[in-house]
Amino acid sequence: MKIGDFAAKSGLSADTLRYYERIGLLPRTVRDAGGRRSYGMDDLAWAAFLRKLQAMDMPMRDRLEYSRLRAEGDATLRTRRKMLEAHRDALVARQAELAELVATLDAKIDHYIDMESGTQESFDDGGQTHDDRGSGIAPPRERSRRGASARA
Amino acid sequence: MKIGDFAAKSGLSADTLRYYERIGLLPRTVRDAGGRRSYGMDDLAWAAFLRKLQAMDMPMRDRLEYSRLRAEGDATLRTRRKMLEAHRDALVARQAELAELVATLDAKIDHYIDMESGTQESFDDGGQTHDDRGSGIAPPRERSRRGASARA
DNA sequence: GCTTGACCTGGAGCGCGCTCCAGAAAGTAG
DNA sequence: CTACTTTCTGGAGCGCGCTCCAGGTCAAGC
Structure with missing residues (x-):
């Protein structure tokens, strides 16, 4: 070819x-x-x-x-496998990071929805000047888990 | 400051x-x-x-x-929220993609382990010339779900 | 007052990962 | 045969996201 x-x-x-x-x-x-x-x-x-x-x-x-x-060639099989395993771990870590970031985003989106309905001031600092330290990130109310899709 | x-x-x-x-x-x-x-x-x-x-x-x-x-300012709140929602969706999609890639990696790592124990030829094409079409990716045997950590 | 150091501006430089180009040679069609 | 297309090589160029630098201003410590 x-x-x-x-x-x-x-x-x-x-x-x-x-x-x-x-x-x-x-x-x-x-x-x-x-x-x-x-x-x-x-x-x-x-x-x-x-x-x-x-x-x-x-x-x-x-x-x-x-x-x-x-x-x-084959002499490097182990080394290559170790590389893949290390990268697998990196990927799993990245998945966890993304999960956290999605949660942050959900919280901020909810915060925005609050601001849209009410007539508050801007105050755009990420939606959580107070909480958010990588832990659980409790949703302000219970209306999260939406995407652009689920409302558009 | x-x-x-x-x-x-x-x-x-x-x-x-x-x-x-x-x-x-x-x-x-x-x-x-x-x-x-x-x-x-x-x-x-x-x-x-x-x-x-x-x-x-x-x-x-x-x-x-x-x-x-x-x-x-506040006039753009809705637009900004839409952007965040769209990106949230992108993130969730990326998480799914990463999950698939981790599965691919697991399969290939197992393939490598087979090659290390036996005395096979190289044949390094990704570990799945045949299967792997984004679907489920059944692990060849049952010994996957490890990381560099879990063996080192 | 003088030295030191943080800060200023505008602009050059850099590393990455391609992408594009010129000029030549080889294959393909009519 | 001619004409056209594809591929070749070596090297230049590019867009991104910073990073660094020169030459100058300003403020604080001694």
Whole structure:
């Protein structure tokens, strides 16, 4: 498969593919008689996995290291697994952080709703000058758990 | 409070604070007799909230728009609430995506463990050339739900 | 008064992760 | 064969979000 097709199938531009190869994210590609890059299905799977690592917010330097290790073969399996486990933990931590932030947002949204119905002053400090210290964040009343969707 | 103190308390550098003011993320600061910026507690609360928006991955353009709306006063309350609700939804979607990615990672980690114990070939394509289509992702065996922590 | 240090402004510089371009060569169609 | 398209390489450019710097002002301590 030539780079144009591969780009279409992988969702990465031809320029990006060449760039990734240059920096070592993709292995040196097999070339055809005329010097053009020739990609296989395995490359497609690897590109897809790279995109997942990116979607997980794994930093470029880590993706580079992972790629380098992969290129070294089976001897690096343990190291790679450790990297994935570490990143898994980071992801779980991020999920927890997001949950907290959603709660903050819910509280602030409720605060806004109060201000919209009444005729209060602005006072836009996040909706919780007093409480909010990462703990539980008790909703002011009970009308939270909504999204733009559930009211629009 | 002068910019140095404020920087220390807000966690943003003085340069960043001036930069934020320039681009409109922070309102034009009150100046003292000598022309120096003078910050109050309300600014501190706003800076903290801006950091939360950033931690939520709200794009800079949206934070700018939100700040601009806030500067316009109470007339924009509804609009701001809508923005927060929309971003709340984005956050919840991201949480779901992360949950999927964690599952992918778990599957791949298990795959690695298999390869480490046996003496298989490399075949590093993400650990699931066959399955994995965003659905459930059944763990190959039952030994998942670990982190770097739980084994190290 | 003098030194020291925090602060001011405008603008340059930077690291990241691409993205685009020029100029050449090779494959493909008619 | 010509014409067109794709790909090639090396390198420049870009948008973001700061970060740093020069050269100057102002305030406080000695």
